[in-house]
Amino acid sequence: MTKHAAYPSEDVVAVVAAPVPVSRHFTSFPPLKDAPLDCKKHVVVDLSASRDAIMGGSWFESMKASSPRHADDAEHHGDWMEKHPSALAQFEALLAAAKGKQIVLFLDYDGTLSPIVEDPDRAVMSEEMREAVRRVAEHFPTAIVSGRCRDKVFNFVKLTELYYAGSHGMDIQGPANHHLQANAEVVHYQAGTEFLPVIEEVFGTLTAKMEAIAGAKVENNKYCLSVHFRCVREEEWNAVNEEVRSVLKDYPNLKLTHGRKVLEIRPSIKWDKGKALEFLLKSLGYAGRNDVFPIYIGDDRTDEDAFKMLRNMGQGIGILVSRLPKETAASYSLSDPTEVKEFLCKLEKSAKEDAPDLASSGCT
Numbered sequence: 001m002t003k004h005a006a007y008p009s010e011d012v013v014a015v016v017a018a019p020v021p022v023s024r025h026f027t028s029f030p031p032l033k034d035a036p037l038d039c040k041k042h043v044v045v046d047l048s049a050s051r052d053a054i055m056g057g058s059w060f061e062s063m064k065a066s067s068p069r070h071a072d073d074a075e076h077h078g079d080w081m082e083k084h085p086s087a088l089a090q091f092e093a094l095l096a097a098a099k100g101k102q103i104v105l106f107l108d109y110d111g112t113l114s115p116i117v118e119d120p121d122r123a124v125m126s127e128e129m130r131e132a133v134r135r136v137a138e139h140f141p142t143a144i145v146s147g148r149c150r151d152k153v154f155n156f157v158k159l160t161e162l163y164y165a166g167s168h169g170m171d172i173q174g175p176a177n178h179h180l181q182a183n184a185e186v187v188h189y190q191a192g193t194e195f196l197p198v199i200e201e202v203f204g205t206l207t208a209k210m211e212a213i214a215g216a217k218v219e220n221n222k223y224c225l226s227v228h229f230r231c232v233r234e235e236e237w238n239a240v241n242e243e244v245r246s247v248l249k250d251y252p253n254l255k256l257t258h259g260r261k262v263l264e265i266r267p268s269i270k271w272d273k274g275k276a277l278e279f280l281l282k283s284l285g286y287a288g289r290n291d292v293f294p295i296y297i298g299d300d301r302t303d304e305d306a307f308k309m310l311r312n313m314g315q316g317i318g319i320l321v322s323r324l325p326k327e328t329a330a331s332y333s334l335s336d337p338t339e340v341k342e343f344l345c346k347l348e349k350s351a352k353e354d355a356p357d358l359a360s361s362g363c364t
């Protein structure tokens with residue numbers, strides 16, 4: 001029986017990491033297409049089918065119960081780290097695997113570039129992180145892939161040289177300053193525009209419903225909605241669930257997924273962060289090429305679609321940001337945004353060795 005967390009709440013959990021074995025995980029590098037996964041299928045709730053079975057009142061309890069808050073989880077953390085070693089500890093080997101290939105970076109925002117905070121509107125990234133992203137993007141095409149709407153995530157990151165895939169990849173654009181960059185491809189794509197009026201309507205309905213639940217917050221991400229319950233008392237999590245479910249009964253063309261203390265409502269179209277990754281690679285001219293090495297870094301359940309896409313492609317690597325063991329299709333791990341910044345800095349420093357004319361790194 002697995003002790004891995006299924007993307008539960010994790011904020012107050014501290015686990016002592018076991019020492020990470022070195023050079024044990026590259027016999028099948030990059031991940032083989034048919035490599036076995038010990039991860040469960042990404043939970044996508046089809047409201048037209050098994051909504052009652054999956055979204056019943058026990059859902060939140062099972063999510064809480066799967067959280068590894070027990071003392072013996074430390075030993076399982078060691079096992080997990082063997083399967084998903086630190087991308088920092090394995091950096092040199094990772095770099096060797098990417099040698100001669102074009103690295104393309106895909107970065108989630110919340111929990112990856114910024115810490116998870118109680119108020120999602122205050123999830124700002126540090127200047128140091130912004131500088132690390134800016135510098136690494138001088139060397140590699142870099143995209144931000146977020147569940148938030150594109151404008152909002154751009155206002156957090158504020159780097160015009162990047163590609164932005166907002167609303168879980170349904171709204172893609174960039175780079176804004178392509179005229180300043182040689183070889184920069186202008187990308188624009190919007191999926192599911194016909195759903196915009198419905199999303200707006202549900203936003204209004206849910207906002208009114210959530211006023212009765214202290215701490216609940218509905219965020220309009222243009223092509224999708226996020227119902228945050230990070231600030232809701234646990235006793236009321238089921239009430240949030242029930243209210244959302246009752247509203248969505250009238251909208252069979254919308255589907256529900258969940259992330260870290262957030263319920264997410266999206267159009268029922270086959271589009272996700274994995275599709276966004278695939279689209280961007282194709283737009284950049286890398287489709288079907290074996291000399292490209294995508295690196296996707298993310299912390300949330302919705303990032304699993306991108307990790308799986310990379311496994312299916314048999315190219316590049318997925319890196320899960322997590323302090324705790326989680327079922328994941330990612331090959332590597334980083335513990336938190338601080339380690340993400342360190343990883344980006346190392347990547348930039350190594351790239352700079354091949355382009356010494358660029359300004360020296362601001363990373364320390």
Ligand SMILES: [Mg+2]
Binds near residue numbers: 110111298
């Ligand atoms: Mg995230």
